[in-house]
Amino acid sequence: MTPEGLLNEVVVLPTSITRDGYERPIVLSHPELKRAFESYFEWLITRKINSYPHKHYRGLDPNSALLIADNLEPFTTQSRGKAISPYAMNKKLDSLIRNAGLWDNGVRRISLVRTCVIELYRNGACTTDIMIITGFSEESIKQILTMDYMQLSPIYDWFEQRAGRKQKRLESFKKRRRFML
Secondary structure, eight states: OOTTSOOOSEEEEOGGGSSSSSOEEEEOOSHHHHHHHHHHHHHHHHTTOSBOSSSGGGGBOTTSOSSBOTTSSBOOOEEETTEEEOHHHHHHHHHHHHHTTOGGGTOOHHHHHHHHHHHHHHTTOOHHHHHHHHOOOHHHHHHHHHTOTTTTHHHHHHHHHHHHHHHHHHHHHHHHHHHHO
16 A cells, blocks of 8 residues: 555565565455455554554554454464464464355365466466466476366366266167167
């Protein structure tokens, strides 16, 4: 956010909070995403969370944590060697997935990330851009893209058609048996 209170379309995450220690740009140009941030900022301001009385930055403290947990404190992190993991935020995302009823259908945090990588690639993003956005290595992105069944659609189609062929063959056998007696 600018000091005048306008949202930036590109936000650069500093190295201190990124997955692999490299700063990473985040694009916030989608209208729905902008509206979500606007309403979140309004919620913070009305509840006087991370705010101060003057009008710069809409009254929000630019040095405070942007995302806060249910207890109105910054999300806690967990040290994993040289890396820092957003442990509490991951647990919150898991609970949102469970509450939405998606957990029982096999949706997990990693499946959401994999879907993001696959959709970025399908929509024309190169692997370098995907590496910058997600923080994954080129090898990880290649492994995720290899698991994309849509790229392997001839194999997928063969298995799908095989089930249909099997059903047709069984129906054909039923018809033939009537005339074989």
